[in-house]
Amino acid sequence: MLSKEKLAIHGGIPVRDAYLPYGTQWIDNEDINAVINVLNSDYLTTGPKIAEFEKEVANYTGAKYAVSFSNGTAALHGACFAAGIKEGDEVITTPMTFAASANCILYQGAKPIFADINPDNYNVSPKSIENLITKKTKAIIAVDFAGQPSDLDHILTIAQEHNLIVIEDAAHSLGATYKESKIGSRCDMTMFSFHPVKHITTGEGGMITTNDKEFRDRLIQFRNHGITRDRSRFKEEHGPWYYEMQLLGYNYRMTDFQAALGLSQLKKLDNFIKRRKEIASMYSKAFENIEQIRIPVNCKESQSSWHLYVIRLNQEKLTVNRKEIFEALVSENIGVNVHYIPVYYHPYYHEIGYKKGLCPNSEKLYEEIITLPLFPKMSEKDIFDVIKAVKKVISFYSND
Structure with a gap:
């Protein structure tokens, strides 16, 4: 009482x-009309707006490539796959994050190792990361807490010394800058989320930016059932209809009308x-x-x-x-x-x-x-x- x-x-x-x-979220008539235009087009799932949205996000962040996903968690899962994280590996991340930042490690059969935070800005502490590295460590997932970029230079230096991959969970930090550069082009892979409470929205949606073409190709294949239509990579050849599932992937594709909403939101x-x-x-x-x-x-x-x-x-x-x-x-x-x-x-x-x-x-x-x-x-x-x-x-x- x-x-x-x-x-x-x-x-x-x-x-x-x-x-x-x-x-x-903040949705206006321009956003609504962008979605309606796609709904009235020939494409609903994977169409031209996907590639357009990916290109614009890559341009905005300064990255060479961007690969869209159905949501931010799927994007993180894709990044862990592309990084080659597997059973027996350890990946260091922060506990001060949404569960997906660590769950994506478990999806690959690896073990999340939790590093403590810097008490000043609440981001993961590079010193804590360094103290936790073992022979099993494969990667670091640094989370930009509340939109504040992590200490990327320090983390990337540690990663280089130990031959580790750095995935930046930038779900909070689209549009943030680190040393005058937009977030999205410094790390091996960077994830953005387009959930309605984030900076822009596609309803649900996510994106990985990277400068590495091999990562880009693996991400694209992973989000599409593990299937490729690239004839140069085929193991067999049956005819013009042929495609191959070469790995166990997922259906993690964004829709074209989501991408249209994202393009409209990106302008704002x-x-x-x-x-x-x-x-x-x-x-x-x-x-x-x-x-x-x-x-x-x-x-x-x-x-x-x-x-x-x-x-x-x-x-x-x-x-x-x-x-x-x-x-x-x-x-x-x-x-x-x-x-x-x-x-x-x-x-x-x-x-x-x-x-x-x-x-x-x-x-x-x-x-x-x-x-x-x-x-x-x-x-x-x-x-x-x-x-x-x-x-x-x-x-x-x-x-x-």
């Missing part, structure tokens, strides 16, 4: 009348990111002098694309834990979230032998973070409502 004090927040008049989600990407940066700046300015909150840190060598705005609570300055702060914000109709539950906390990972205590920095961070709403369609009122609600709740539960 709530105390009278808590009723002032949980049962009182909330800051907002309507619920504000933490993220959502820079404006979307500009708005995300404006909102993040407004939050940081509003919260920078509140000692109960730690605001995100932007690294000097990179520019975040601000997929998420994650505040970290200073528990010593509060009378309650994160759960109560979270619930209080929800009662104000602010759609907060938590990114992420450490991957190895999930019951499935316990069942296969992982235990808590692997990554102390990650585990401490998990107990203290809350994600605030951040998406380009937010109005000025939406932004100020979030700021007002956070200040209201933090002030109420402050121990000062």
Whole structure:
């Protein structure tokens, strides 16, 4: 039962009348018409818009090639396959990510090894990666947390020294820059997600960018049942109708109308990111002098694309834990979230032998973070409502 004090927040008049989600897509008539045009064409599945979308993403990121997939998880799975990851291999990644970043390793029969995070920007720590490398290590999957690029130069140097492949999980960082270069062209392979809460959307969808033609060819074959129609690669020849399934692949293809939506959305990407940066700046300015909150840190060598705005609570300055702060914000109709539950906390990972205590920095961070709403369609009122609600709740539960 709530105390009278808590009723002032949980049962009182909330800051907002309507619920504000933490993220959502922004679809306009141009996007809708792009999809309708494809629906009225001869192609629904694999058509000309796929290749066009891939070319535009490659051009945007500065990569030589881009290969589309049905979703970001499928794209990561494809990258692990293309990298030659197999049973008996180990792949180092971070636990502060969505489960797919590690699941794609398991799909290939390999073992995820969890490296701890840098406590300043919450990305995987290169030092922690280096300490975990063994003779079984095949690759590193670096995740750009919340849109902030990982320490790529350091990670790539480690990989080169140990002959490892680097896959960048850039689901959060399309449009971000690292040392003035767009994310997507530095690592062996880079994955982007087009889920509705991401920077642009195709409904579901993903993309791998790479500068390596062999990786590109393996990705294309993998997403299409392991089939090739390249006559120069045939083992046999039966006639002009012939194709060969040469490996066990999957049906991970994007549709043509998804690609049309992606092309339309891509035109707006820079404006979307500009708005995300404006909102993040407004939050940081509003919260920078509140000692109960730690605001995100932007690294000097990179520019975040601000997929998420994650505040970290200073528990010593509060009378309650994160759960109560979270619930209080929800009662104000602010759609907060938590990114992420450490991957190895999930019951499935316990069942296969992982235990808590692997990554102390990650585990401490998990107990203290809350994600605030951040998406380009937010109005000025939406932004100020979030700021007002956070200040209201933090002030109420402050121990000062």
